[in-house]
Amino acid sequence: MARRVAQLVSIALIAAVAAGCSTSPSRFYSLSSTATADGTPAMAAAVMVGPVTIPASVDQPEFVVQVAPNRVQVDEYNRWVSPLNDSIARAVAGDLVVLLGTPEVANSQLANFVPDYRVTIDVQRFESIQGQAAVVEAVWTVRKTASGAVRSGRTVAREPVQGQSYDALAAAHSQAIAKMSGDIAAAIRAEAEQKS
Template sequence: MMFARLPRPPRGLARGVVRGVVYAGALAAAIAMAACSSPTSRFYTLGGADAAANAAPAVAHTAGAPAWLIEVAPVNVPPQVSRNQLVVQTGPTQVQLLEQERWASLPGDEIRRALSTNLTQQLGTIDAFGTPHADGVAAYRIAMNVQRFESWPGSHALIDTVWSVRAVRSNAVMTCRSVVSEQVGSGYDALVDGHRRALAEVSTQIAAGVRAMAAAAGKTPAVAVPACPAAGMSAAAGT
């Protein structure tokens, strides 16, 4: 029996193949290690039971339709914080963008959702924004324009907002300003919880405004638009 001898590959080519295999293996290992060691993003929300718990006592829900409705409009926030990453203050004129600490949705959406939850629970009503409803049912439109939304880690969370309550199909409007600062401990969980508490306080003030507007609308003859419900808040009313 005879065996054919296969030609040997050139010595340089064999060494190149070995080097290529070794390099590819090292590259794959480096990529795997980098993937395993990359930081994990954490996501935060202003909603949840904590926000409602910090607000005023909720009104019990009934099976019947509420006497009046609310419409919570989209919330405007400053452009510098209108992003998914948490933006924290490092000084009076400096901020830091945190890539791994993120909001579950944009801050304006988070604020609107928490505000809607707080108000519907406190007032025992329905947020009918964007939903058709009967013309005979009174409704109050809530608009909010956030002037400052500041996050100071280990110090405080601050919200400075101008808000209004307008009777739908009427010119009656109450316009007020709320500035709330909540002390916070260390860590970003504490910072977000501070924003929840601050927003819960603003929600309580807005709920008081809605009640005052509803009470004024039920009086005959009609009375002037009531003042803002908390001391230190400005009001502009039109009829």
Template sequence: MSPHPKRGRRLWPAVTALLMVAACSDDHTHFYTLLKPDTAAPAVAGEAAFVIDVQPVHVPAQVDQPELVVRQGSGELALVETRQWIAPLKDEVRGALSAALSQRLHTQDVAGVAAPAGLPVYQVMLDVQRFDGWLGHSVDIGAVWTVRASGGGIAPGAANSWTCASRTNTKVGGGYEPLVIGAQQAMAQIADRIATLIVATRQNADPAGIRCPSAS
């Protein structure tokens, strides 16, 4: 017996609707942040002995896109239109660094506002020179950073400025979410090294003897 023609005509609109829903689902844009959940809330400085001033961050132009940029196959870069940062990547990097340092050092970032009178200020400058994400493999971030101390009785001079380089390589699982988590962890590692140096300057009476922290 042949199918009823009217029944076939009734089924096609439903099938078409399902296909359209599936297509829309595939095109849905997902948004990500470099800010780790445990650093999302700003630290309360309270009686902080010093403050930080995290400057605008530089990132490579090829990855400073709204979309995630990943490496595939033989190393070619691919821009993923349905996976985007919630803010420009350079702002994401700066925000993650500021939040992590504020939390680890129990202080606050005074970038853009006047620092409290009498408190030392540690200015932090970060130049990200490599920001590579390989799906299902790793996140590789390389950066040069400078910490400069001033105010609060600190005498100006080259001895109060330190420039260091950090390189992280974080293994990740398959998918975009593990890739972003890997990038969060990599940024946290760089923040840890910057925080380690700042703590060392607070504990060492001879700033000239302070060395860049090694990778842990």
């Protein structure tokens, strides 16, 4: 009898260990540049994007999904492939290449790269509502390097999510960031038209 109990306990332990080892694999997502050219003339300007700050509540690899007005869920298996502030800077830089028509846009310091404009972004909301919307609210500043002139603005973008997947959620965030990039590009063009 004792031997039979020991066998059952051993089987139960093996099953528990096996269940603990069969976790779902993590999936990784990135933001992408989705802006499209609007037909305005290309600019001969160099632009540096960054730093980008984000709320502490989403400054982690995992997706933070809003599930109720005052409750979020951190999804351990759906993650950003790189730090969110870096991903946002990279997506904005890619959008500005298209919107301004200049290849001289960087999101990290490069040797011999002297920007005409510096863009800083303070993301104040980065909300993921699965199956509904991606919300990005940010305050940004464009500084003309030569004169120190500054233009600042606020972008609030709410993009619908096409489906329940995390792919759709990441795509909606990319669209929201493209809207912010459009506002930043417009500010850079407006500053370029000013006589300094």
